[in-house]
Amino acid sequence: MDAVRAIADTILYEGHLLWPYRASAARHGKRWTIGGVHPKEEAERSGGRWTVSAEFLLEDGPESTVEFTLRFLQTVHRQMMDGDAPVPELKVGPGTYRTRQEAREREITSGRLPVERLLRSPVRVPVAIAAGLDEKPVEGKARNPVEGTVGRPARIVRTWDRVTGTVVLSAERAAPGAVRLRAVLVNTGAAADRDEAARSAMLCAHLVADASGGAFVSPADPPPRLAGAAAACHSDGLWPVLAGPPGGHGTVLAAPIVLYDWPQVAPQTPDDLFGGAGLDRLLAELAAGDPRGGGRATTGTGRS
Template sequence: MNTPMETARRVADAVLYEGYLLYPYRASAAKNRTRWQFGVLVPPGYTATAEPSACQTECLLEAADDATLHVRLRFLQILSRSVERVHGGGYRRTPALEVGGHTHLTYDEAVERERDALLSLAGLLEAEQVVDVGFPATRVTEPLADPSGEPAGRVVREHRRLEAVMRLRAERLAGPYGLVRLRVRVENTSGWRPGPDASRDDALRRSPIAAHTLLAVTEGAFLSLLDPPEWAREAAESCGNLHTWPVLVGEEGRRDAMLSAPIILYDHPSIAPESPGDFFDATEIDELLSLRTLTLTEEERREAAATDPRAAEIMERTAGMPPELLERLHGAVRYLRREEGARPPDPERSHDTPWWDPGADTSVSPETDGVVVAGVTVARGSRVRLLPGGAALPGTPSRTASHGRRADAHDMFLAGRTATVEAVLLDVDGVHHLAVTLADDPSADLQRAQGRFLYFSPDEVEPLGDAPADRGSGG
């Protein structure tokens, strides 16, 4: 079905597998001993971790009563994978079993679950609709035989029964705009009562994990809750979202679909086109994760492949990644915009000077620019007294109210010291900064050669008004 939901599916998949299996992707890795951190809805009887048993999405909709809503709940359900070896006349559970050169590990996998509901807005305005989103228990056994065909063991994959419902309700708000507030609440309704020895793993086997919802509307449009129009701001602030954050999703400018996820996103999130595939981290830095995966030893790679089929896919993908694809992961500039009033680039330099090079902007010159401080022009070579944070010297009143903005304890050692201005810098926000060296620092010449300076705002220095320092004497 080619819908706004399908357009947003790649982002939703990244949410689904956020934290599924963390690099370096092996069952023995410390990071994988505590899993399933996002969007977990535990049975209401399990209170040991204070994790929620329900999540709630509320969002705003512009639509007439004849609009149709498509709601899709997606989550992972744990699939317990137990490896058992032949023992006597039966089987005994074991952490690992090697059969025919292939290692089988006891470890938890997960399967994707989806439930869809197609509802009329008119029906939701009349009464709450309840949709069953649970799944029955299953058990599947896979026999393992050695190369001679003799039984060596088996792999048992098992789901516990999962009980959950989705409650939906709509309300047309009072006022001239006819806004609709839509509520989607997902609840774990398991009646399981944990015993004194019950663990979080026991609860997770009965829980939706990474639960999130996709919402789409025909003949209507959603409003952004992050940046609502002014006339809808009060209504947006009244929406109650619990353990989930709804954002507009799909192509920029579209308002016919929303993704409500257990991680914080911006409107119209997208996966970078340079990303070669999922690394189980929705905020992933692909280059770092790829390089980290490539450092695994051959033994670690075999363990990762045996841990999970999706981890095996990552191993295969990163091992075969060509250099040009890895190079693309260094970063990309999506767009550039010129600040209003900025000087146009120098045509003599723009053809070979990258945009990030300070020399690309000929409107600034750190070595010759100056800034007025207390009526005195301070420029390269000027001598100043340092007042970090605008703080006054002992026994004198503070010059500014900005003394609380710094948090560096070393500032106390710089207060009152004499320094030489090495450059006057201007940042992208139009704020000046002074690069300085200490006048009595014997390594000042080395600091200049390496471009390693101390930095202060103009209101953190006091011009001394005397002759510039002797640059050849180190201060």
């Protein structure tokens, strides 16, 4: 599963990290992503998506089970506070702290489901992220570069909005010894405008399916006896591929970009790029204009 998580993290953070982060940049403070699933009204106004889905085949047996995991980023607003006053940036010691948009990883799992259960009726997995706030002080004396004031306590205040939705999971017999699994993600939230929709969105949303007692069928290269059933699968906004160690058939990754089967992270990518320390380092490099602050590379990927 570590290999699958590595490539899934690449998808999760690709759009979030690639834009330059400088005070002079036109997109300063905004993080742009791929694969956003937004509240329906705003998605229909803007031509975006409020639902995505994926279908793929599983060669099953009487004891087959499958577990689905939804992963996405949620927008978090990071506000710098000079005392009780919100400010665009503060200097504390040698460091500069800026107000900006960040993101928080969210992960929701269905638990292990017998395929026979999915054949009987759909299973609905709720997505319910409550709105929240956290804050922490910044050690040292703050200097406001705009007002020129020194010495007021500095704080970082992070806030995020509510995100709601549903993942509907189902199965149908597609051929003798094979079922067609279907996963539909719907954003059920509401938003009055584009900014509110971004705060209520599931960004870079993707699904990982893990099978036990069965083998997933490659959507791109199915065996001849299942070619017709594979061609009848319909996905919208997600593209399922086999994932994990090359040659394995136990995991499917349904991503918002087109990949080949068994995509891999390029070996030159730092192992900790998407850990806490790695993200902090990368953002610092982006702020300083360090050319190393690019995205994580992948091999075996394609784009449409």
